[in-house]
Amino acid sequence: MPTFEEMQRLYPTTPIGNQLKVMSNMVFDETxxxxxxxxxxxxxxxxxxxxxxxxxxxxxxxxxxxxxxxxxxxxxxxxxxxxxxxxxxxxxxxxxxxxxxxxxxxxxxxxxxxxxxxxxxxxxxxxxxxxCDWEFEWLDSDRKYHRCLGCILEANSYNDGTTSDGFTKVVDNIATFVFPTNRDTRYLDYDTRFMIADSTDHPKTYGVTKITDTSPFGITKGSLSQTLFNEHTDLCEEIDIGDGRGKVMHMICDYYTSTLPPIVKPIEESIIWKLSDVSNKLYVHGQPLVIQAISDTDTTVPCEWHLFVDNVEYTNNLNDLNGYFEVEIDDTNNTFTIAAINKVIAKYIVKVAIYDEQRTYYDFAEMEVLI
Amino acid sequence: MTFEVKEKSPKLSPEMQDVIERSHRDGIGDGYDDTERYKYLIMKMLTDNQDILWTLHNESLEKDVDINGNLYGASYRNVNIFNYLKIPGAQSEVRNFICFEVNDVSKYNGNAVLLEKNIIFRTISHEDECITDWGIARQDLLAAIIKNEFDWTNVFGMHIEKVSDVGRISENGYYYREFIYETVTPNNLVNKAKNGSVAYGKHR
The missing domain is CATH 2.30.110 (Pnp Oxidase; Chain A)
Structure with missing residues (x-):
């Protein structure tokens, strides 16, 4: 007596190929x-x-x-x-x-x-x-810290890895990177520099010169061109940057370009109030920075602003800042506007902080005054 | 409440601090760096000119204006206006720029006391941004505003005279206008040359 499968092949309702595919799938899964x-x-x-x-x-x-x-x-x-x-x-x-x-x-x-x-x-x-053979670390233009596990591939170079204009000879090697398109790599920009090196005495740094994120969707890949290691601004040592991993080896380019610490915020799910993204540079006589407090619930409690200059709080004595800063608080739109108006305060660090209703968590924005 | 001035980097001797501060003074002082003084005055004139700032068309910097509706010129420094001729970094967004440079070119008619000085301006616009509602191309408009301000000006001491004004193209979609002013200035004499037959070296 023929089996059910044999009867199906003798009197097919769908093409034989489809029948075979179904059966081979079954065999594939079983084995x-x-x-x-x-x-x-x-x-x-x-x-x-x-x-x-x-x-x-x-x-x-x-x-x-x-x-x-x-x-x-x-x-x-x-x-x-x-x-x-x-x-x-x-x-x-x-x-x-x-x-x-x-x-x-x-x-x-x-x-x-x-x-x-x-x-x-x-x-x-x-x-x-x-x-995945490399953990990429970098700071974006707002000094936010990002980290992503990815792959480094060699890229064919047409030269010996250096280039000279007859006056100076500089490094000119290239490489390729591959990582997923995620919440960190989505904002990757050209000229972002990575340190990719085993030798910590002579670290190698590379800048992004090409980015593609659609072939295929979900993968961000591109080319890296070697740049010069700058011992004054590039970090290559064991330190605790506040990301919860303690004192481990970090390789982060452009870490010391500002006296501001990088923003390494832990991911907090229960934030009621948070601040809008804002530049970390406050130019004297430049554009004022407008910071907006955003709440994810319809709370009626007004947000509570706090202002620090070099870690000294001036929230209750804003008049002390007359002649140095112009501060404007708009309680209707929950915005805080600050402008620097005196060259004397160059290089000071301004911190604008906000508490949520429970006063358990606060978000803050830090900026350096520049001239 | 007063804030102390923080130490600047690089660390400079009091003598060089004075030189830099005098170079950045609006009036005529003595013992300044001639090139930096020119660059400071040019940068100030460019960032104070609202026509230039609006024509540079940087959307993110146009979001906030002061109570008079004016843009904040200081924010344009090293973003759209550079005091050297190269635009740093790889450009991934359409932008417009002004670059300038100040050069001492040669002795004036063999006279060591006087110098010929060049001021080179480049007004640069991406081809996507060239067209303006006024019928004039953006790089030409920027140039026209600068020329309106600088032609024959004596803000540096002597009148400056335009000797060249050409439109050029770059290979990557940018159009620019390069124009050069020439002037004759004292050869950095202020507070350096002394009386007597000794030449114009620095006396200690």
Whole structure:
């Protein structure tokens, strides 16, 4: 007596190919773990937040050679599992790649983070993954600290890594970076500098010269051109920058360009009041800075402004600042406007802070007075 | 309540601090750096001119105006107006610029006491920003405002005379107008040359 599957093939309601596909999918899923390439590991969002444990096969594509870049591997999930679609929480549903996945290295027994950078659509879809081998750290133009796990690839250079105009000879090497498009890398700008070096005596720094973020969606990649290490402004040492990791090695370019500390705010979910983004430079006789307090609830309690100059509070004696600053507080729109009007206060640090109703958390904006 | 002046970087000797402060003085002083004095006066005239600031068309700096409706000129320094001829950094947004430079070119007719001095202006506009409602291209409009202010001015002491005024194109979508003023000035004599037959070296 023919089986149900055999009857389906004899009297098909759908094309034979589709029938075969269904059956091969069943076989594929049933035998999924019967392979040395089988792994089970955590999959993360582009912001490195855990999603869930997932089964996959981790397949070698080609052999690494010393003369080339690190090679891509394939990650293959069970049929019908498409992480870029299944875990897509975006409103535009562009199905972005750029998810991280934990891969257990069978030989070293270490868990490595790999980045999903592409998708090879075939009978059984395979995702291209690259091993994350560098943690990029940088400050944006507002001195906000960002950190992202990504990959460095070599780029072919047409010269020996230096260039000379007959007067000076400067470094001119190039490299390529790959990381997911996330809340940190979304605001990456040209000329942002990264320090990518093993030697802390002669660190190498690179500036972003090319950025693409649409091939494919979810991956930000681009070119880096070597820049000069500046020992006066670039940080390359073990310090605690206040990001909760304690005293660890940091490599951050342009760290000391201002006397302002970088903004390394922990992510606080329960903020009622927070301040709008504002420049960290307050020019004497320049444009006043307007800071807006934004509440995420319809609170009736007015926000409470606090003003510090070099850590000395002037909230209750603003008259002392006459002749140096012009301050205007608008309680209707919850804005705080400050202008510097005296060259004497150059290099002073102004801090505008705000408390929430419980006075448990406050947001603040710091700016340096410049002439 | 008074605020103390904070130490500036780099650390300078009192003598050089005086030189820089005198160079940045509005009136005529003595013992200043001639080039820096010219640059300071030019930068001041450019950032004080509202026509220039509005024509530079920097949207983020046009959000706030003072009570008279004027823009804040100090914010344009090293953003749209540079006192050297190169625009630093890779440009990823359309912007308009003014660059200028001051050069001592040669002795005047072989006379060591007098110098020929050049002031070079470049008014630069991206091709997307060239067209204005006034029918004049933006780089030409910026140039016209500057020329209106600087032609034959004696703000530096001697009258300055325009010797060249050409429109140029750059390879990457920017149009610019470069115009050069020439003047004759004393060869940095103030407070340096002394009486007598000894030449104009610095006496100690």
């Amino acid at each position: 999924f773990s019967n392979s040395t390439t089988y792994r089970k590991g955590m999959i993360y969002t582009c912001d490195l937040e855990e999603i869930e444990e997932i089964e996959f096969r981790f397949i070698k594509t080609k052999t690494f050679t010393f003369g080339g870049n690190q090679v891509e591997y394939w990650v293959q999930f069970k049929t019908g599992i498409n992480p870029e679609i299944d875990y897509d929480t975006s409103t535009d549903k562009k199905h972005r790649l750029g998810l991280y996945i934990d891969v257990l290295n069978d030989n070293t027994k270490e868990i490595e983070k790999w980045l999903i950078v592409g998708k090879d659509q075939s009978e059984f879809d395979r995702y291209n993954v690259l091993k």
